[in-house]
Amino acid sequence: MAEETHVLDRPPEGASHDWTIPQNWGAYTPEEHATWDTLFERQVKLLPGRASKAYLKGLEALKLSESGIPNFEELSERLMKLTGWQVVAVPGLVPDDVFFDHMANRRFVAGNFIRRPDQLDYIQEPDVFHDVFGHVPMLADPVFADYLEAYGRGGNRALELGALKQLGRLYWYTVEFGLVQEDEGLRIYGSGIVSSSAESRFALESDSPNRIRFNLKRVMRTEYRIDDFQQNYFVIPNFDELLRLTVETDFAPLYHELLQMPDISVAAIQPEDDVITRGTQQYALSKAHD
Ligand SMILES: C[C@H](O)[C@H](O)[C@H]1CNc2nc(N)[nH]c(=O)c2N1
Numbered sequence: 001m002a003e004e005t006h007v008l009d010r011p012p013e014g015a016s017h018d019w020t021i022p023q024n025w026g027a028y029t030p031e032e033h034a035t036w037d038t039l040f041e042r043q044v045k046l047l048p049g050r051a052s053k054a055y056l057k058g059l060e061a062l063k064l065s066e067s068g069i070p071n072f073e074e075l076s077e078r079l080m081k082l083t084g085w086q087v088v089a090v091p092g093l094v095p096d097d098v099f100f101d102h103m104a105n106r107r108f109v110a111g112n113f114i115r116r117p118d119q120l121d122y123i124q125e126p127d128v129f130h131d132v133f134g135h136v137p138m139l140a141d142p143v144f145a146d147y148l149e150a151y152g153r154g155g156n157r158a159l160e161l162g163a164l165k166q167l168g169r170l171y172w173y174t175v176e177f178g179l180v181q182e183d184e185g186l187r188i189y190g191s192g193i194v195s196s197s198a199e200s201r202f203a204l205e206s207d208s209p210n211r212i213r214f215n216l217k218r219v220m221r222t223e224y225r226i227d228d229f230q231q232n233y234f235v236i237p238n239f240d241e242l243l244r245l246t247v248e249t250d251f252a253p254l255y256h257e258l259l260q261m262p263d264i265s266v267a268a269i270q271p272e273d274d275v276i277t278r279g280t281q282q283y284a285l286s287k288a289h290d
């Protein structure tokens, strides 16, 4: 989850300078392990036919089916063998530069806390279920693993170039809420969707959101919301293409061009869009009346 909620400006008590903390796996209570199992069982029933092949393959390869909150050391051992990534525990959202630096070194920061039983359907901050169930399976895919490392390197560059907003949108509309075109149809790879039972259905089946074929400049100009289902989903043709468009493209001239262009509001459709679904926005409009 990538959100602009409150972020402390220095490591909290007990965290090292890079904001990592011990996961303290032994301290999880049976209720916390049960919360993981409840969320896991609900999601894993939903995902065949909805999640991308890469995600399902990663879930299998990392043996996330074992019950209880995963032990990051054991998980990292398996993940390291596959793509050189590891999972490190943090107490919550960390500053952008810290986040990017971990990513650039193939370290995925994951919250070590889990939501309460009364928060099953929605949380504002990334907990261990969102981070590990949502993000980590994709890190087992070699192409996506390369994408995320490159994203981390690009993050520090975006900070220098004053283009964090544009890069944050790329992350949001791919890593968090991306869809990919497979032969059988659209499939989910975004962690914000795959870790949410309601949005896993909404993102593929509802006629409310727009579904638009991925275009890098378009995505970098498009606003997003962090507090409810997305009003836009962008669809990549495959992960190789995502890598080609991002890792092999120098963003500096792009940032320069984009910083002169207006943002695109969250539900707007542009004339040049390659539209798959022109959404009714019924869901967002109905919520607006609440
Ligand atoms: C753009 C920005 O770097 C991004 O939102 C980061 C910020 N800090 C984070 N911190 C944690 N722990 N997890 C995250 O997903 C993020 N997202």
Ligand SMILES: N[C@@H](Cc1ccccc1)C(=O)O
Pocket (backbone or CB within 6 Å): 147, 150, 151, 153, 154, 155, 157, 158, 170, 246, 247, 248, 249, 250, 251, 252
């Ligand atoms: N190509 C980007 C770096 C990047 C790679 C992959 C994803 C996002 C960003 C740059 O030049 O800054």
Ligand SMILES: [Fe+2]
Pocket (backbone or CB within 6 Å): 001, 002, 126, 130, 131, 134, 135, 176, 191, 192
């Ligand atoms: Fe996330």
